[in-house]
Amino acid sequence: MNFPMRRLPKLVLAAMVALSLPFAGAAESQAQGTAKAAPAAQTAAVVTKVQDFYDKTQTFESDFEQEFVIKAHGTTKKSKGQVAFSKPGKMDWIYQDPAGNRVVSDGTILRVYEAANKQMYEQNVQKSQYPAALAFLTGTGTLSGAFNFELYDGAVMNFAGGQVLVGTPKTPTPAYQKVLFYVDTQTSQVRRVLIVDGQSNRNRFDFVNPKVNVPMKDERFKFVPPAGTQVIKP
Numbered sequence: 001m002n003f004p005m006r007r008l009p010k011l012v013l014a015a016m017v018a019l020s021l022p023f024a025g026a027a028e029s030q031a032q033g034t035a036k037a038a039p040a041a042q043t044a045a046v047v048t049k050v051q052d053f054y055d056k057t058q059t060f061e062s063d064f065e066q067e068f069v070i071k072a073h074g075t076t077k078k079s080k081g082q083v084a085f086s087k088p089g090k091m092d093w094i095y096q097d098p099a100g101n102r103v104v105s106d107g108t109i110l111r112v113y114e115a116a117n118k119q120m121y122e123q124n125v126q127k128s129q130y131p132a133a134l135a136f137l138t139g140t141g142t143l144s145g146a147f148n149f150e151l152y153d154g155a156v157m158n159f160a161g162g163q164v165l166v167g168t169p170k171t172p173t174p175a176y177q178k179v180l181f182y183v184d185t186q187t188s189q190v191r192r193v194l195i196v197d198g199q200s201n202r203n204r205f206d207f208v209n210p211k212v213n214v215p216m217k218d219e220r221f222k223f224v225p226p227a228g229t230q231v232i233k234p
Contacts, residue, residue: 035156043151044144046163049188050181051143054136060085062210064093069202083207087139089125090221104223105138113225120225121232133179133195146170147179154182159192161185174198 037043061084068077081095089107100115105125112121135141143149147167154162157180165181175197182192189210195203225231 035152038151043149046151047143047149050183053188057212058087059214059216060137060212061214062207064205066205071200085137086216089138089140091138092221102223104221106221111223118228119230123234133193
């Protein structure tokens with residue numbers, strides 16, 4: 001994605017980290033470097049279980065907490081709010097902090113609204129680099145189709161009671177070099193995603209109290225910005 005992907009790490013891909021949990025950053029990278037990856041067959045089995053879970057999921061909603069670490073500046077930004085996904089391709093991020101920000105897709109158009117600037121960016125979803133890290137939630141992609149995976153035990157990756165799938169994109173993209181999926185062993189549900197981009201910035205986002213297959217109306221994924229908003233298109 002051209003302009004939105006530069007914004008989304010601030011609004012979406014950097015919006016969900018559990019603030020009460022230690023940040024998954026350099027320590028996890030070091031752990032991965034010393035830990036032994038699981039055999040390929042075991043890795044494939046976990047990927048299949050996760051995909052099966054989301055293949056049966058038509059809608060998803062959750063509170064989210066986020067932390068975005070900008071390596072070059074040594075700064076950290078935190079955000080929180082509510083998020084909803086509905087197949088195919090619909091999503092809605094409502095921000096409490098920063099208040100008023102919104103990221104909405106009706107499955108066709110992606111809209112990124114920045115309340116402080118009264119600006120909204122629009123782009124056709126098909127022409128964007130839609131984040132593969134979230135495609136499994138919207139039914140617009142599969143995990144195995146987007147990534148090559150290694151599997152690590154959660155105990156060595158700061159994720160007790162689960163497993164961590166470390167994905168390398170099959171098609172190189174500047175948007176991310178690695179995506180880590182933190183999987184609850186009992187349910188095969190992804191509870192945390194950590195995205196590492198080409199500049200070694202880190203976006204970790206945690207789903208808090210997630211719910212699946214809750215009925216949703218399409219109106220939830222339509223957004224009209226306040227009067228006076230500048231609409232920017234590529």
